[in-house]
Amino acid sequence: xxxxxxxxxxxxxxxxxxxxxxxxxxxxxxxxxxxxxxxxxxxxxxxxxxxxxxxxxxxxxxxxxxxxxxxxxxxxxxxxxxxxxxxxxxxxxxxxxxxxxxxxxxxxxxxxxxxxxxxxxxxxxxxxxxxxxxxxxxxxxxxxxxxxxxxxxxxxxxxxxxxxxxxxxxxxxxxxxxxxxxxxxxxxxxxxxxxxxxxxxxxxxxxxxxxxxxxxxxxxxxxxxxxxxxxxxxxxxxxxxxxxxxxxxxxxxxxxxxxxxxxxxxxxxxxxxxxxxxxxxxxxxxxxxxxxxxxxxxxxxxxxxxxxxxxxxxxxxxxxxxxxxxxxxxxxxxxxxxxxxxxxx
Amino acid sequence: xxxxxxxxxxxxxxxxxxxxxxxxxxxxxxxxxxxxxxxxxxxxxxxxxxxxxxxxxxxxxxxxxxxxxxxxxxxxxxxxxxxxxxxxxxxxxxxxxxxxxxxxxxxxxxxxxxxxxxxxxxxxxxxxxxxxxxxxxxxxxxxxxxxxxxxxxxxxxxxxxxxxxxxxxxxxxxxxxxxxxxxxxxxxxxxxxxxxxxxxxxxxxxxxxxxxxxxxxxxxxxxxxxxxxxxxxxxxxxxxxxxxxxxx
Numbered sequence: 001x002x003x004x005x006x007x008x009x010x011x012x013x014x015x016x017x018x019x020x021x022x023x024x025x026x027x028x029x030x031x032x033x034x035x036x037x038x039x040x041x042x043x044x045x046x047x048x049x050x051x052x053x054x055x056x057x058x059x060x061x062x063x064x065x066x067x068x069x070x071x072x073x074x075x076x077x078x079x080x081x082x083x084x085x086x087x088x089x090x091x092x093x094x095x096x097x098x099x100x101x102x103x104x105x106x107x108x109x110x111x112x113x114x115x116x117x118x119x120x121x122x123x124x125x126x127x128x129x130x131x132x133x134x135x136x137x138x139x140x141x142x143x144x145x146x147x148x149x150x151x152x153x154x155x156x157x158x159x160x161x162x163x164x165x166x167x168x169x170x171x172x173x174x175x176x177x178x179x180x181x182x183x184x185x186x187x188x189x190x191x192x193x194x195x196x197x198x199x200x201x202x203x204x205x206x207x208x209x210x211x212x213x214x215x216x217x218x219x220x221x222x223x224x225x226x227x228x229x230x231x232x233x234x235x236x237x238x239x240x241x242x243x244x245x246x247x248x249x250x251x252x253x254x255x256x257x258x259x260x261x262x263x264x265x266x267x268x269x270x271x272x273x274x275x276x277x278x279x280x281x282x283x284x285x286x287x288x289x290x291x292x293x294x295x296x297x298x299x300x301x302x303x304x305x306x307x308x309x310x311x312x313x314x315x316x317x318x319x320x321x322x323x324x325x326x327x328x329x330x331x332x333x334x335x336x337x338x339x340x341x342x343x344x345x
Numbered sequence: 346x347x348x349x350x351x352x353x354x355x356x357x358x359x360x361x362x363x364x365x366x367x368x369x370x371x372x373x374x375x376x377x378x379x380x381x382x383x384x385x386x387x388x389x390x391x392x393x394x395x396x397x398x399x400x401x402x403x404x405x406x407x408x409x410x411x412x413x414x415x416x417x418x419x420x421x422x423x424x425x426x427x428x429x430x431x432x433x434x435x436x437x438x439x440x441x442x443x444x445x446x447x448x449x450x451x452x453x454x455x456x457x458x459x460x461x462x463x464x465x466x467x468x469x470x471x472x473x474x475x476x477x478x479x480x481x482x483x484x485x486x487x488x489x490x491x492x493x494x495x496x497x498x499x500x501x502x503x504x505x506x507x508x509x510x511x512x513x514x515x516x517x518x519x520x521x522x523x524x525x526x527x528x529x530x531x532x533x534x535x536x537x538x539x540x541x542x543x544x545x546x547x548x549x550x551x552x553x554x555x556x557x558x559x560x561x562x563x564x565x566x567x568x569x570x571x572x573x574x575x576x577x578x579x580x581x582x583x584x585x586x587x588x589x590x591x592x593x
Contacts, residue, residue, distance in 0.1 A: 085420060220451065220458055227441045227452050234439030237401070238502070239427035239456030 007192040009309045015198045015267065016281075017305020018205035019045075019260045021298040023282025024289070025212060026253040031291045032229035033249040034242075035150050036142055039157045042279025043164040044130060044257025046272060049265035050168065051258075052126040053177035058115035062171025063129045064106060070136040071102045077140065101132055119182065127258050134254025135247040142250075143243055161276065168272035176269035179262075201263045208259065209298065212252075216294075225249060277320070281308070284327050290334055300330070351378040353411075354510050354541045355400070360408035362392075362399045369395045370565045373408070377510065377541050382532065384544040384552040384573065386586055387562035393545040394436055396562065397514050400543075401433040402426050413509065427456050430509035436518060438499040442488030446479055449487050449498055453505025465505065472501040475531060493524035500531070504540075511535070512543045517551065529555055549586035553577045561586070 023041055030038040047063055054061040075098035082090040105128060114125060141160055145152065185196030216222040228235040228245040236242060260278075261270065268274070281304050288300025304323055311322040353376060360373040370392045377383045385393055399406035402421040410417040413429060441449050450472060454465040473480035476497040482490060487498055496516055503511055513532070517525040525548065533555045535542065546552035553559055553573040561569040561582065569581065576582050 085418075220455060223444070223448055223452060224455055226444065230441045230443055231439050233403070233435070234441060235452075236403075236423045237427070237433055237435065237439060238452050239424050239459075239506070240452070241422075241424040 009313055011198055013306035013309030015201050017302035018202050019264050020282045020285050020301035020305050022205050022256050022260050023279055024285030024297040024301040025294055026256040027282055027286040028291055028294055028297050030249050030253045033225055034246045036153045036157055039161040040164050041257055042275030044254050045261040045278050046168055046270055046275030047130045048258030048261025049270035050172040050177055051129055052262050053179050055114040055122050068102045071098045074098050074136050074139045123262050126262060130258035131254045134250040138246050138250035165273050172272050176271040178269045179265040181266040197266055204263055287327055287330055354379055356411045358409045360406055362395055362404055362406045373567055375560055377543055379541055380539050382536055382542040382556045384556035384559045385562050386546055386549040386552055391562045392565045393562055394514055397433055397512050397545055432503040432506050432508040433512045434499045434503045436514040438495050440487040444487055445484050446487060446498055447483045449502050450505050453502035468505055472504050476501050493520050508540055510541050514545050517548045
């Protein structure tokens with residue numbers, strides 16, 4: 001391997017690593033706030049990429065039907081709850097909150113030919129279609145069992161993953177999609193040729209990471225989410241409801257997932273089930289951070305990206321094996337170095 | 346006592362709480378009027394913490410709870426009670442250990458902030474005046490504070506909500522005598538701000554000294570009640586809780 005190939009592989013590794021880093025942050029966020037190990041995280045990547053691809057192909061993405069179905073189900077559940085509490089006056093608000101966005105999107109997509117819109121608007125439309133799935137899934141699936149054990153939550157999480165990837169197959173078909181590059185620009189730095197798209201992915205990822213950092217450190221809602229992660233009872237006593245915190249963390253996770261999907265779809269061909277492997281690599285990163293530390297998770301995810309890239313050069317048939325074997329030394333290292341603290345629940 | 350002229354903040358009657366089949370509290374009745382300090386004393390395991398958790402909506406309870414003139418339904422939620430000005434400083438403090446003192450206090454005002462009240466800086470200055478030690482430690486992580494400071498932070502955080510009813514669960518637990526004295530001095534001072542306080546304590550002597558009215562809770566039932574001056578002179582209380590008798 002000469003320097004040029006090494007640089008090329010490094011560039012590839014960092015690009016993928018940046019995406020894994022985003023996903024690992026989402027996994028840490030969802031786990032610390034709701035104790036859900038969010039296996040369907042990768043599905044949001046696939047839904048993001050494939051929704052954008054079908055918008056560009058001039059097709060109506062099936063995501064819209066899923067969004068409408070989930071919104072109607074959530075509205076029905078909320079109405080039943082309102083009636084049980086004897087608060088029928090809440091029904092119009094419940095309907096508006098749950099159904100306004102899906103209805104608006106359905107109307108918009110039936111009028112405007114999405115394929116002819118500029119790319120930026122297509123991306124916004126994609127995010128508007130995919131991101132609300134996060135809080136809706138929380139409302140329908142995880143909120144009713146919020147007090148269940150981590151194992152139960154994990155099993156439910158796996159079933160959501162299987163369901164969503166089945167739906168993705170139904171909506172988008174078995175063929176993969178690749179969207180056109182956002183930019184064709186290339187830069188030459190010394191021997192290395194840097195693709196504009198690669199640079200864009202890395203920059204966008206780090207901008208989002210910086211935005212998340214700002215959100216958690218500087219805004220009251222960000223602090224409220226961290227507080228819920230640190231001490232659930234303490235947070236409830238401050239009036240921070242576990243339900244709002246859960247919905248907010250799922251919304252952020254869906255946003256991160258869909259955004260990652262939009263970013264990588266010009267680099268990699270995404271199939272209906274591609275999200276799972278991508279999400280799992282983010283998970284390996286999250287394990288680095290013990291499912292608790294954001295910086296360690298991001299660093300671990302970038303290491304996963306680099307390792308994957310270099311191992312694809314030397315032993316491409318084993319690249320997944322090598323990446324996932326990494327989890328064993330990491331677990332050994334973590335169990336040897338972390339003090340085991342008794343959690344008071 | 347001018348019993349009639351102060352409005353009632355909280356009135357509880359026939360309150361029962363069960364853990365599975367075990368009934369931890371039965372038939373509790375108590376009343377707190379505006380600006381009063383009411384204390385519940387009793388031995389370990391009498392159900393004092395259970396009582397506060399049930400009032401705060403952390404545990405399901407049966408019976409009548411009337412808070413601020415409104416009967417509470419079965420589906421009382423912690424979050425909506427916080428919105429109505431009820432706060433609990435729990436026995437375990439439940440601080441956000443990896444956040445600074447300042448951020449812990451700020452989150453105490455979370456609900457008011459969300460409701461559009463942006464006077465938390467002013468409230469925080471008042472809290473710092475009450476607990477000058479917290480001002481010195483404002484950038485320190487809550488997890489690194491001493492026991493007394495942690496209790497002060499927990500109380501300060503509760504005060505950030507500008508509560509109508511402040512419930513304190515064993516504020517003296519595990520603290521050095523000098524700090525306990527300081528905490529009770531502050532509790533007495535808080536009374537002047539008009540907040541009503543429900544104080545649960547094992548340290549009966551200190552609690553009765555600051556309270557207006559007291560209840561003795563034993564094995565899940567109220568066994569005695571009365572103005573705290575009378576309770577402090579009651580031979581049964583002296584024998585069991587004030588330790589003056591010493592003839593066992």
